[in-house]
Amino acid sequence: MADYDVIVIGSGPGGYVCAIRCAQLGLKTACVEARDTLGGTCLNIGCIPSKALLHATEMLHEAEHNFAEMGLKGKSPSVDWKQMLAYKDKTISQNTGGIEFLFKKNKIDWLKGWGSIPEAGKVKVGDETHNARHIVIASGSEPSALKGVEVDEKTVVTSTGALELGKVPRKMVVIGAGVIGLELGSVYRRLGAEVTVVEFLDQITPTMDGEVAKQFKRMLGKQGFEFVLGAAVQSVETKGGKATVHYKLRKDDSDASLEADTVLVSTGRRPFTDKLGLDALGVELERGMIKTDDHFRTNVAGIYAIGDAIKGPMLAHKAEDEGMACAEGIAGQHPHVNYGVIPSVIYTHPEVAAVGFTEEELKEQGRAYKVGKFPFMGNARAKANFAGEGFVKLLADAETDRILGAHIIGPMAGDLIHEICVAMEFGAAAEDIARTCHAHPTYSEAVREAALACGDGAIHV
Structure with missing residues (x-):
């Protein structure tokens, strides 16, 4: 058993930034992470790998569509999908390895395993229980489930499976016209897949400025995206490595379906707080999110929460800001996060x-x-x-x-x-x-x- 000033549960952008800031402010700090690598969803199966694939396919688009006009003549490059995935994996390892280096540099202990909070002031990891004056929950989020749709991460995938497909699908259906679906849909559209986006609402990216959303949809349409808006997905059937998406059009209640090689379910994310022991502790939740005050304190003394586990946009940089502010508050400073910017x-x-x-x-x-x-x-x-x-x-x-x-x-x-x-x-x-x-x-x-x-x-x- 070890004693710490702060134990952070989760090493995503909120968690690792909070841990580093705590250590910089002179607090003895540990971070709990069950993955083999640090960085959470963002670095391992989210922001970073998706950006690698977006960059690679954008270079492909440039070569296919703009090189000749600039006087760069020659055969268009062919796609080695396995090598592209290897490039993506290398990008991940460079970034996660960088976080591990920063932990060592700042003398942060990595407690490997799943963490739970048996009581205030204690964090259990595996068979060991550690004492901590302050505990920060930075456990992140996971893809939201969709009724009638069973994910197997092979034919019907979340963003996780979409980053590891065995081959480029001929036809892909994306359920949900939000950020994740449109980004990963762009990757596979550039690689030659026919991409159809099915969205429950009547516009894409519904929180976006309306004029921008309209222009954005038009641009994606020019790139080959097909959109089915105002459609409620009822179920997804899979057979022989293929899928059929059944949906109902809200305008006339008519039924329709789409065939696909791959279905990407991107209908949002939800806080991941399972197995932390929050119910037994009496930590208050609100619509599945941990309820906190303006200083990230829960209703249980000594326990804080940040990032996707609490209210607000599920963005890595929002979690980072909260991680720094939470650490500075624990250290006795008076930080502030401007959620309007x-x-x-x-x-x-x-x-x-x-x-x-x-x-x-x-x-x-x-x-x-x-x-x-x-x-x-x-x-x-x-x-x-x-x-x-x-x-x-x-x-x-x-x-x-x-x-x-x-x-x-x-x-x-x-x-x-x-x-x-x-x-x-x-x-x-x-x-x-x-x-x-x-x-x-x-x-x-x-x-x-x-x-x-x-x-x-x-x-x-």
């Missing part, structure tokens, strides 16, 4: 990124606002790089000009959004961005132009 990104091509309010939300609030938009077709760098589709949209208060939100669909949107995040953290006005010199030629000039459009008008449109 947490960006979201979809890593398709083009990328989609957002922060702050959507137009729909501002209208619902009855708030007076103005819109500054600029198309990437007016950006010289984007046109040179075959990336002229999409736009930057800035929302600002009609009276004060303070930035309220931003929505970008276009090249490097996931990187461009952070200029606006910084501006919002400092309470900046659109004019502040408009009067800031931006290097030419860069994609970031489109952000400045959108800010100019909130005032007297953009220059290059």
Whole structure:
């Protein structure tokens, strides 16, 4: 048995960041993880491996569609799927190994195994029980189940199985038009699969700004995506390595079906808190999520929770922010997480990124606002790089000009959004961005132009 100041349960982005920050602040820290590698879902079977496959297939798309026009002649590359998966696995091992190095550097003990909390102040891992003044639950999330659909991770898969398919399917049905489904659908569409997305609601990515969602769907359609919206999946039948998706159209209650080689179920995720012993401890839950106060404290003294296990968007960077803030609070500091400035990104091509309010939300609030938009077709760098589709949209208060939100669909949107995040953290006005010199030629000039459009008008449109 060992005594610790802090034991963190889970080594995903929230957990490992919390553990490292605790150690940096002088707290004796351990982290519980049952996987053979650190990094949680994100590094092992989520964010990182999916981005590797997205990058590889985007390079394939460039070679097939744009190389010849740039004067790069020759036979298009063939796909070695096994080698692509090996590249993905190498990317995973480099990143998970990096976290293990950071644990050693910061003298964090890795308690290998499944953790539970038999009582406040104690964490059991295997046959050993450890004492801790503070326990942080960072147990993450798992794919949500869908009634009538049995996942085998071979023919009917979650994101986990979709990263390990034995071969590229000829036909894929994606259930759910959210981030995960569209990203992984993009991977297989570029590899030649026929991809059909079945969504219960009447639009894709329902929390996204409506104008961006409409443009996004149109762009994906041009890439070959098929969409069946307003459809409630009833069941999935499998036979002989094939699948049939049965669904009901909500508009007329009619039945229909789709055949597929692979069905990807991407209908969201739910907090993973099984076997922690929360019921016996009396830790309060709310709709399956651990209930916490503004300092990540549960109703049981000495027990905290962060990341996907608590309310809020299930994003790795949100968990990281909470991990740092939780650690700093335990150390006696006074941290703060600004939930109004947490960006979201979809890593398709083009990328989609957002922060702050959507137009729909501002209208619902009855708030007076103005819109500054600029198309990437007016950006010289984007046109040179075959990336002229999409736009930057800035929302600002009609009276004060303070930035309220931003929505970008276009090249490097996931990187461009952070200029606006910084501006919002400092309470900046659109004019502040408009009067800031931006290097030419860069994609970031489109952000400045959108800010100019909130005032007297953009220059290059």
